[in-house]
Amino acid sequence: MKAIFTSLLFSLTVFVATAQRVVADCTVTFAIATDDGNADKDVTESLKASTKTVYIKGNDSRTDLVSPSFTQTLLYNKNSGSAVILREFGNNKFMTRLDNAKWAAENKKYEGMTVSLSQSETKTILGYECKKAVIQMKDGSNFNLYYATAIVPSVKEFEYQFKDIPGFVLEYEAEADNKKIKYTATKINISPVPASKFDLPTSGYRLLN
Structure with a gap:
């Protein structure tokens, strides 16, 4: 009986230690930079x-x-698998x-990608x-990322390449203009997000197909 109790206690301890918290209300801010020493100074400063x-x-994300030159907002709904992209360039x-189908097509470049999880490298x-x-x-290029194992977002598919990552991605690389750009979380706030953050504008935007 003692052995059974000890085994159950150990199993419970392991479960508690490894259980993830699903974060369904949060705001995360990322800093943006490039490690490319050959990058143009103006590009570096802009980033x-x-x-x-x-x-x-x-089930919503924004x-x-x-x-300095533009603003982009991506609104994604997990239930429908649909998204809305808002872009602002000056007064335009x-x-x-x-x-759902167009969102998948938008992320077609991630088809065939593979994800390798390291068990030893951490930060x-x-x-x-x-x-x-x-x-x-699938073109052979590699991108590194780091994900928190203790928490996982309630919506992951808005960052299509992270949909199979078993945690909350807090640092990652992406490519723009043939340069690797690094995004690093600098602040995470788990206070409730106002529902109004996910309202769509009703005027002022030109609809693109």
Whole structure:
């Protein structure tokens, strides 16, 4: 009986230690930079002046990318698999609606990618222990990321390449203009996100197909 009790207690301890918390309300801010020493100074400074903010609430997500030259907002709904992209260039505002099929087509470049999870390489980001993963694209290019193992967002598919990552991605690489760009979380707030953050504008935007 004692052995059975000890075994159950050990199993419970392991479960508690490894159980993930699903985060269904949060705001995460990312800093943007490039490690490319050959990058143009203006590009480097523009990236440093840019931010990315992710809002998650239940099955909805919103991603704001703000730079000195443009603003882009991506609204994604997990239930429908659809998205809306809002772009602003000065006084010009554009809206693109993507249903489930169009959203998949938008992310077609990630088809055939493979994800390798490291069990040994870790780093701490915002107090969370993060494990390393490597995404290999079908063209052979590789991108590193680090994800928190203790938490997982209630919506992951808005970052299509992270949909199979078993945690909350707090640092990652992406490519733009043939340069690797690094996004690193600098703040995470788990306070409730106002539902109004996910309202679509009713005027002022030109609808693009």
